[in-house]
Amino acid sequence: MLQSIAEYLSTHTAQILVQIRDHLLISLLALAAASLIGIVCGYFASRSGRAERWITLPFNVLRVVPSLAILVLLIPVIGTGVKSAVTALAILAVPPILINTVVGFRDVPDFMTECAAGIGMTPRETLWKVQVPQALPMIFAGMRTALVEVIASATLAAKIGAGGLGEIIFTGLGLNRADLLIIGGVAVAILSLGCGLLFDIATKKIIKWK
Amino acid sequence: MIAIEYQNLCKQFPGASYLSVDHVNATVEEGELVTILGSSGCGKTTLLKMTNRLYEPTEGKVILFGEDISTVDPVVVRRRMGYVIQQVGLFPHMTIEDNIAAIPKILKWDKEKIDARVTELLELVGLDPDQFRTRYPSQLSGGQQQRVGLARALVTDPKIMLLDEPFGAIDAITRLNLQSELQRIHAGTKKTFLLVTHDILEAFKLGTRVMIMNGGKLLQFDTPQEIVRHPADEFVDTLIRSAKDQEEFWKEVM
Numbered sequence: 001m002l003q004s005i006a007e008y009l010s011t012h013t014a015q016i017l018v019q020i021r022d023h024l025l026i027s028l029l030a031l032a033a034a035s036l037i038g039i040v041c042g043y044f045a046s047r048s049g050r051a052e053r054w055i056t057l058p059f060n061v062l063r064v065v066p067s068l069a070i071l072v073l074l075i076p077v078i079g080t081g082v083k084s085a086v087t088a089l090a091i092l093a094v095p096p097i098l099i100n101t102v103v104g105f106r107d108v109p110d111f112m113t114e115c116a117a118g119i120g121m122t123p124r125e126t127l128w129k130v131q132v133p134q135a136l137p138m139i140f141a142g143m144r145t146a147l148v149e150v151i152a153s154a155t156l157a158a159k160i161g162a163g164g165l166g167e168i169i170f171t172g173l174g175l176n177r178a179d180l181l182i183i184g185g186v187a188v189a190i191l192s193l194g195c196g197l198l199f200d201i202a203t204k205k206i207i208k209w210k
Numbered sequence: 211m212i213a214i215e216y217q218n219l220c221k222q223f224p225g226a227s228y229l230s231v232d233h234v235n236a237t238v239e240e241g242e243l244v245t246i247l248g249s250s251g252c253g254k255t256t257l258l259k260m261t262n263r264l265y266e267p268t269e270g271k272v273i274l275f276g277e278d279i280s281t282v283d284p285v286v287v288r289r290r291m292g293y294v295i296q297q298v299g300l301f302p303h304m305t306i307e308d309n310i311a312a313i314p315k316i317l318k319w320d321k322e323k324i325d326a327r328v329t330e331l332l333e334l335v336g337l338d339p340d341q342f343r344t345r346y347p348s349q350l351s352g353g354q355q356q357r358v359g360l361a362r363a364l365v366t367d368p369k370i371m372l373l374d375e376p377f378g379a380i381d382a383i384t385r386l387n388l389q390s391e392l393q394r395i396h397a398g399t400k401k402t403f404l405l406v407t408h409d410i411l412e413a414f415k416l417g418t419r420v421m422i423m424n425g426g427k428l429l430q431f432d433t434p435q436e437i438v439r440h441p442a443d444e445f446v447d448t449l450i451r452s453a454k455d456q457e458e459f460w461k462e463v464m
Contacts, residue, residue: 115299118264118372119362120289120313129312133303209303209346 004179016187022163023191027151029086034093034150035143041094042101042139052102056095063095067153071160085157085164092153093146100142104135137210140203147199151192155184165191211275213370213402214238214261219270221256221426230256232426233270238419240275240369243396243403245417247410247449253426254406258372261404262288274370289313292363292371296378298355300347300362306332307343310362317366331361336391353384360395373405377412389416410453414438422446 009016041059045052062070067088074084108131116126158166165187172180214237221231231253238244246254259265261272263284272279279287300309308315310331311324319327332339335357347355356376363371376392377385393416396403407413413420414434422430422437422445430442441447 109297111295111297112299112301114264115293115295115297116301117284118262118288118293118295118299120285120291120366121316122285125316129316130301134301136303207303209348 023165030089033090038097042098046102046105080160085162096145097142104138211240213240215273217271222268234428245413246421247413248423252423292368294373294376296375298359
């Protein structure tokens with residue numbers, strides 16, 4: 001078994017590297033899209049309880065639908081390939097970012113925003129200089145959860161021809177080869193954990209006050 | 211020169227059946243340190259927050275140095291004033307230096323001017339600039355944080371300082387120190403200070419004149435001596451007697 005794994009790794013190095021690159025690309029695109037949607041919606045949702053219910057509802061409903069089902073459902077709408085995969089993964093990644101953004105903004109105490117106004121900041125300055133920086137640690141935590149989840153789920157992208165490490169796993173399933181399953185599975189796990197770790201390091205660099 | 215003038219000032223919050231501030235008329239001269247004394251819910255904080263347009267009056271006017279502030283942009287009004295609150299309200303993600311420099315940075319002061327001003331203010335409030343300027347608020351004690359709060363409020367050299375129970379959450383010994391420092395800072399300037407407190411000793415110790423409020427009404431506004439000698443009504447009388455009773459208690463214990 002070990003021998004066949006080593007052999008596959010040495011003969012398919014270039015192919016694996018391309019798969020890793022595709023896997024990361026799909027995941028990061030999905031994370032970027034989800035962050036944009038999640039943070040903007042989360043900010044508006046944080047401003048009232050009613051807004052929060054209406055904004056989080058559709059995402060929580062979509063989240064229940066298995067990613068594989070979303071992928072297949074998207075094929076007639078967007079077609080196969082990277083676009084569909086990124087869309088499906090983004091839908092999966094929005095809820096943790098959205099929820100953490102809401103909590104992050106809610107956690108800024110009222111006296112803090114009132115004090116910012118009191119010392120002479122405009123509402124816009126209060127938002128960018130006081131509220132956003134204080135919500136950031138929670139938002140980053142949500143993005144980290146989403147990132148790990150997305151990298152693990154991006155395996156499914158291979159199912160609709162978008163590439164990534166899922167290709168190795170699905171080939172292994174088709175050929176009934178355990179060595180390929182192990183290579184694919186372990187690679188996804190390492191990628192997911194590694195990216196989580198990198199994200200933590202970046203967070204520490206950006207948020208120095210916590 | 212009259213620094214602050216309240217004309218028939220009223221505030222009724224939406225949904226409330228009573229006036230939180232009830233027809234207050236008062237004038238404060240430039241350079242005074244006026245304390246506003248009352249129990250919680252008496253309208254003293256509401257009165258203060260109408261002075262920098264954090265709240266809008268339901269009726270009446272606030273006039274600062276002859277100018278009706280309802281005609282001035284709230285942000286401009288607030289940048290002319292210092293504002294200190296009980297919770298201090300330092301921004302936890304900014305260093306002490308950046309907290310003090312928050313508004314100067316928005317006003318685009320140049321870096322040397324900001325640096326010099328931060329150093330000057332930290333020295334004024336009794337904190338070593340080299341040691342404190344790069345720290346974060348969470349690394350400071352409550353008393354040190356409020357010193358920074360004061361420095362931040364003073365940064366643009368405002369003519370009026372509004373302080374909302376600034377020492378309310380600070381232990382008794384540190385509070386005494388800070389009260390003396392505040393008196394020293396006030397004495398060194400021509401600034402007008404308005405300080406809200408529920409502590410009768412603080413109000414009478416610090417105030418050149420004291421406003422006593424109850425149920426939204428301004429009951430008496432006079433020097434501490436005058437108030438003690440001639441309490442305006444029963445409420446003020448009770449208030450002073452409660453303070454004297456406390457003094458009796460201490461004599462007995464000793």
